[in-house]
Amino acid sequence: MSTPITHEAAAQKEYDFIVVGAGAGATVAARLAENPNFSVLLVEAGKIEQPIEHIIVPLLGIHASSHPEFNWQYQLTPQQGLNDRIIPYPRGKAIGGTFQTNILFALRGPTSDWDRLARDTGDEGWSWENMLPFAKKLERFVPPTSGWDYTQDFDTTSSGADGPIRIAIANQPTEGPKLIIEAAKKQGIFNTNVNDGEMMGVGWLPGTNGGGIRSTPADYLATPKSNLDILTSAQVTKILFDTTGDIPVATGVEYARDASSPRFQVKAKKEVIISGGSIGSPHILLHSGIGDAAELTKLGIPIVKDLPDVGKHMQDHHILFGPHWRVNNKNTFDSLLQDQSFGQQEGEKFATNKSGLLANTLGQGVGFWRVPDDASIWNEFKDISAGQNAPHIEVLFTDGYVEGHPPTDPGNYFSCATLTLTPHARGSVTITSNDPFEFPAINPNLVGTKHDLYIAREAVKKARDLIKNAGTKDYFIEEYGALAQLKTDEEIEGHAKNNAVSCWHPTSTAVISAKGSPNGVLDPDMKVKGVKGLRVIDASVFPYIPASHTQIPVLMVAERGAHLIATEHS
Template identity: 30%
Template sequence: MTSAGAETFDYVIVGSGAAGSVLANRLTADPAVTVCVLEAGPPDRNPFIHIPAGFIKTLSNPAVTWQFKTEAIPMTGGRRISTTQGRTLGGSSSVNGLIYNRGQPTDLDSWAQRGNRGWGYDDCLPYYRRSENRIGPAGKEPGETRGRNADGIPITDMDWINQVSEAFIRGCEGIGIPRAPDYNSGIQAGVGYYQRTIRNGRRISAAVAFLKPAMKRPNLEVRTNARASRILFEGTRATGIAYQAARGAPARQVMARREVILCSGTVNTARLLQVSGVGPADLLGRLGVPVVRDVRGVGSNFRDHYASRFVMRAKKGVETLNELSRGLKLGAQIARWATGRPSILATTPSHVHVFWKSFEGLDQPDLQCVFTPGSYAEGKVYVLDDYPGVTAGAWQHRPESTGWVRARSTDVFEDPEINPNYLSDPMDIRVHLGGMKLLRRMLGTPELGHYLEGETLPGPKVQGDDELLDFAKKNGSTTYHLIGTARMGPETDPTAVVSDRLLVHGLAGLRVVDASIMPSMPSANTYATTLMIAERAADFITGAVA
């Protein structure tokens, strides 16, 4: 039932994260179009959002994040794992690890091969470029990356370099892993420093890059602390959104003349569809929700990258992030940051990337590995060790294990059931073990031997496959790369949720534009591809492409 006097816009966008921010900007470029963005969280005024190292504070802050947890499952040793997502202007782009990573061209080619027209790498490359402002050394673009958009999100190179990171890279080269000049050029394999979404020492979220400029336009309205509780339908056409400021608060409604666009992220998009009557009929029946459309795939195909991390103690006198984050040395780093010089406050959580293979004979890397010249205390969230240390982690590019997201009730203030089914596929176990063994090879090179003295986690006693797998179960964790719960596919596929134009099958006026539509996991962090999806969706909506 639509309440009298509800405000009406051409488009209602649910979520102001990566996709929602891009769409708000692109759609309101036409002054004749009106857009309302609903964001469940507050404005992005928390200062730790804008300091790159502030992620340590924001990830554990429920005021600006969804503090989701997975179900306790055997393959995580019965643990519930925090899989935090952003809940503020900019969404997860305001709290993420700031890494920019497109992945391999074959990721998208496989999407096209599944019947999704126009989603091959060559089709999508212009949309990556549209969202990017690649700022290379001395302000010049490397030749591999020419053609990126000066109005896009700034992508810069690492400027704070630690001697231990340099030794790690040299060691990788010594075991046959080449240095990669630009892993976003279409050639991923190799080792090097990450590109990141930092400019002048500050995080540039999707809200800063796309949403804030658009908010100066009179045809865009952004409402914060507005948690979508239900999609409104007239028959099978989406007509608006009901939302609440807080549990028990009166529901308000905002109507859409043309489309409702869900940009809520992999967990919230699936949950919102389900509580609105779009999803598996048996689940809707248990929730007591009238069926608008029985769409079996809503909430299924959930995937995430599951990582294991090794820690090594550095020798006395070796300077790592652990020492630089305390006392007078931290004060010096803050002063450097305040005066625009390279500083630990303006670095990413992971400094060095390695894209490589879990076993010989593969054509392309099936692993992403990371290295940081710092280490966290075992069992403590984001508390650095009180001795010098380093961390290296590994995860499988394209996990086969799939889980689900299911609403527990129609109350959107109650977290849904999230079951990732990590390592449930035998191939995932094989690749994960290969990644852990590669970590030890990379950490055991002579080049690093000058700086490191011993492995503290998992420790030298953990050697065999069974022991390594047991360690992975008890200590592995999410990388916050959640995808797939409203996956894209042809209507002939009964498990597909949206078409290759991102419209929900069997319904009118309802589109999904976020990481939930990804049919399979990219061989990358998901942020860059989510931005690309939104750029492409904007052209679908405006009619720039058929």
């Protein structure tokens, strides 16, 4: 990776492209810099990531956001659907962005998600057929480090082979997930690759843990390029514009280390690309005068372009940990803490060749289902999924106790976690002052409708069915934990409201719409409407949250965005 340029030195230069944010932006910047005729500056508020165990070791991914130096440390506003709980909302603050602090699950989403995006925007470039090459371009499938023969269980036909993001399935699968997979084969619901666009069924869960360690967009920057400068510890306070003509033109950005530090400006000759994520991007746009004119005027922010949808329409997935089961197996990851000898053995495996339990993500397997067409909820709510191959429910599963806290009783466990993939609720990211160093108010409105609570309830039932149908009572001893005694719909819903949290998948705060549409923030090519020289490329562009985990869809967007820019300016 290139040595970061200083704040002072960057301000003395002029670049063809300035990319703000080094999550999706690292992908965009690196791809643009492949053209030696382009000069590119990548601006990141955080630092270069450090080799911290919680970040690089896949199994420890749930703790990666615990390091404040690599985390914005946001909090949500009180969530009405979660009994007004205030929930921490970590977002990555480093080269690699939130990809450095997530839980590594790597899913592309169903074909219908992408085809709907193409249909709604009038741009066939967003279709599954046209986006699949970008997915393959970013990925590099790496066989499991433990050497198990996965070839009958995972079809790599549609996987990428040469990209910077290393993809794997369970590096060392354990007994519980293997039993579930074998049961799925007998039931006819086994899916040999949930990433081929047809997600329904049960299969092994891909992750960004190829080679046994975390892979992030920082990997795009591994080889220094003379035409790419990286500026770290630099928070962008606003976008600079030339407003002398009929249409505002983005000309650069202003940045500073913190609120008490001097502010610098750097100019862009061709484009400014904002890739601050679904929180950071609307925050920057709003402080730059792009947003709801009435709201910005109240805060004393000069209006550049009245786009009321900036920061609106936010969506997120909630996750509910559980159900859990006691299991007849001493080799779950619970034993890493309970058995010193076992923990040492697994530590040596990881240190030697990045294998063993530590090389797994927290989810070895996954199942996807739709709520039946005749379910009572459709009498009150429209099904907003993209199509019949878009799941409503996700159930993650693994051997070991996965929860926000350790189990009360020592032992060995199997865990599920459930997600509502097609929430009806929408929220917002808003600013409350004209100080760019003040955090925005973040309200994803988690479990904000009866529909979302219904799906949460049905997902728990589906997880229980997964174990019941496996027919392995000698392995799954008994259900354990707070959910174990809750059977009625009302009890499960109450548990969800008291215990569900965000899955940290914010989207839809600067959405794409059809060219010429009065709604939305971006045209289909991700250019900001009514402004020249400015794009947004990150998770905020999705009109609907993907029916999957979001990191791979975001990188697909980044790959296409870089391609569009490079093609236009070549």
